[in-house]
Amino acid sequence: MNIEVSIPTTPAPVLRVEGLTKQFKMHHLKRTLFAFDNIDFELREGEFILLKGENGAGKSTLLRTLYRSYLPRGGHAYYHTREGVIDLASAADVDIAVLRRREIGFVTQFLNARPRVAAEEVVAEPLRLAGTYHAEALVEARRWLGAFGVKKQLWAAYPSTFSGGEQQKVNLARALILPQRLLLLDEPTASLDRDARNALVERLTQLKASGVAMIGVFHHPEDVTGLIDQEIALKAVKIEDQ
Amino acid sequence: MTALNLAAATQITHQPPRLMLAEPMLTMRGISKNFGDVKAVSDVDVTVYPGEVLGIVGESGSGKSTLLRMMNLEETPQAGSYHLALPGREDRDLFTLDRFERRSLRAQHIGIVYQNPHLGLLMGHTNSGNVAERLLIAGKRNFAELREQARQSLDASEFPVERMDATPRELSGGMQQRVQLAKAIALEPAVLLLDEPTTGLDVSVQALVLDTLKRLQRDRAITMVLVSHDLGVIRTMADRVMVMRRGKVVEQGLADQIFQDPQHAYTQQLVHAKL
Numbered sequence A: 001m002n003i004e005v006s007i008p009t010t011p012a013p014v015l016r017v018e019g020l021t022k023q024f025k026m027h028h029l030k031r032t033l034f035a036f037d038n039i040d041f042e043l044r045e046g047e048f049i050l051l052k053g054e055n056g057a058g059k060s061t062l063l064r065t066l067y068r069s070y071l072p073r074g075g076h077a078y079y080h081t082r083e084g085v086i087d088l089a090s091a092a093d094v095d096i097a098v099l100r101r102r103e104i105g106f107v108t109q110f111l112n113a114r115p116r117v118a119a120e121e122v123v124a125e126p127l128r129l130a131g132t133y134h135a136e137a138l139v140e141a142r143r144w145l146g147a148f149g150v151k152k153q154l155w156a157a158y159p160s161t162f163s164g165g166e167q168q169k170v171n172l173a174r175a176l177i178l179p180q181r182l183l184l185l186d187e188p189t190a191s192l193d194r195d196a197r198n199a200l201v202e203r204l205t206q207l208k209a210s211g212v213a214m215i216g217v218f219h220h221p222e223d224v225t226g227l228i229d230q231e232i233a234l235k236a237v238k239i240e241d242q
Numbered sequence B: 001m002t003a004l005n006l007a008a009a010t011q012i013t014h015q016p017p018r019l020m021l022a023e024p025m026l027t028m029r030g031i032s033k034n035f036g037d038v039k040a041v042s043d044v045d046v047t048v049y050p051g052e053v054l055g056i057v058g059e060s061g062s063g064k065s066t067l068l069r070m071m072n073l074e075e076t077p078q079a080g081s082y083h084l085a086l087p088g089r090e091d092r093d094l095f096t097l098d099r100f101e102r103r104s105l106r107a108q109h110i111g112i113v114y115q116n117p118h119l120g121l122l123m124g125h126t127n128s129g130n131v132a133e134r135l136l137i138a139g140k141r142n143f144a145e146l147r148e149q150a151r152q153s154l155d156a157s158e159f160p161v162e163r164m165d166a167t168p169r170e171l172s173g174g175m176q177q178r179v180q181l182a183k184a185i186a187l188e189p190a191v192l193l194l195d196e197p198t199t200g201l202d203v204s205v206q207a208l209v210l211d212t213l214k215r216l217q218r219d220r221a222i223t224m225v226l227v228s229h230d231l232g233v234i235r236t237m238a239d240r241v242m243v244m245r246r247g248k249v250v251e252q253g254l255a256d257q258i259f260q261d262p263q264h265a266y267t268q269q270l271v272h273a274k275l
């Protein structure tokens, strides 16, 4: 007799957010803006959270707070690194810098174009920093530039001279070339053409299958319907005079 | 939001590093420096990890250059300690070194670029001679070797090496800064100090010099402390930023956080004035 035992395996936790609160204290206006208050959620390997809410609801603010471009006002964001749990809300700046190099990626519409660095080098850099040989990293970089629809003649050119759309594709290729543990996506498809959007969704599907956890805001949420595990709705909150 | 909730929402204090396993390259603690009644630097702590670029920003007179001169052991504070992670020297407070030890340590392990090239260069000597001088102080003697090392260092600073036998006096401001840079990095310093390295240059020249610095940083992971009153320069270069005002550190953080979400009223004013 052959009994098949299927053990339900829950994917490992990546992030547990508890009571996360963000305010902007604007000293010159003597005002405090309450961006969000007491947010709780949990994210596991290979899961995808879609953030929803109208303009100004705090979606970008939440992503930036997790990436620590913004400082939270209270609460915790317990992130499970390969070396143990660390609270992103209060971790040392240098630890956040380490995580940004190794484990946490942020994808936006905008490329931080650096002068005199070729597009293919920009894209290859995360692989090189992770220890891949230069030649190998370049091959991979060109593959992704091609997949996102950047014309071959541009691969060795400097992105600072590219159009907005082309820069965005370079940016995406760079941001997605190295699988991260946690990927934060802030409207990466805004103003992308159909082919590039398809390439992006295809890559996100691969990453998800390989266990990458993602939190994203999407301009065309219908593109990612197949990926969503949870939705979190944010609501704009009020401003208070001090 | 309830009053109770609001009261609980105090500023988060940061934990000590756990993932960054390297020891800091540069550590200063409790640094105070007065000039008569002027408190140029008051109780400042600085920590810089290997390969990091620390930017120090603040208006004129906030104590940035004084702090950097202390890092270069040109000046001794009234209070405070200073350590560099140099093999065999980790435990020595560098302010306790005598004049000769300081000179040798500076020549071997610290590079500096001043805003004013006259402070860093002998204007009548050749460019290669200015770089080689530093190697001489560090004990190199073979002429051909000195010249070759000077050439390599000038080249790494993207200085046109065919002009290595001209003098700084004959050069543009941007080129003078490249010679200073070549001199500063000639011995692969533990830390490279930059005091307003591009201030006063034309914007386009400034961009090229910053680009060279970025390139060097990327290729060699040089630990840098960069002082500037110009937020644009700090934003281009720094990983972390310290904001100084009247000799004190008012805020520090990751560069993107300082620019996108400044906490202190003074930093907000600086950032908004720039935008």
Ligand SMILES: Nc1ncnc2c1ncn2[C@@H]1O[C@H](COP(=O)(O)OP(=O)(O)O)[C@@H](O)[C@H]1O
Pocket (backbone or CB within 6 Å): A024, A033, A035, A053, A054, A055, A056, A057, A058, A059, A060, A061, A062, B260, B261
């Ligand atoms: N750096 C900032 N400083 C001050 N207020 C900010 C900052 N970033 C965002 N906000 C404010 O926070 C609120 C949420 O903005 P945002 O997160 O951009 O919304 P969304 O991405 O959902 O459109 C808005 O009122 C916005 O003006």
Ligand SMILES: Nc1ncnc2c1ncn2[C@@H]1O[C@H](COP(=O)(O)OP(=O)(O)O)[C@@H](O)[C@H]1O
Pocket (backbone or CB within 6 Å): B035, B038, B039, B040, B058, B059, B060, B061, B062, B063, B064, B065, B066, B067
């Ligand atoms: N050698 C000195 N003698 C007297 N006062 C000085 C000296 N060096 C700096 N100061 C004073 O210390 C303060 C900080 O100066 P400095 O470090 O040059 O500031 P910054 O570089 O930020 O412009 C200023 O008030 C300056 O006048």
Ligand SMILES: [Mg+2]
Pocket (backbone or CB within 6 Å): A059, A060, A061
């Ligand atoms: Mg947004």
Ligand SMILES: [Mg+2]
Pocket (backbone or CB within 6 Å): B061, B064, B065, B066
């Ligand atoms: Mg100064």
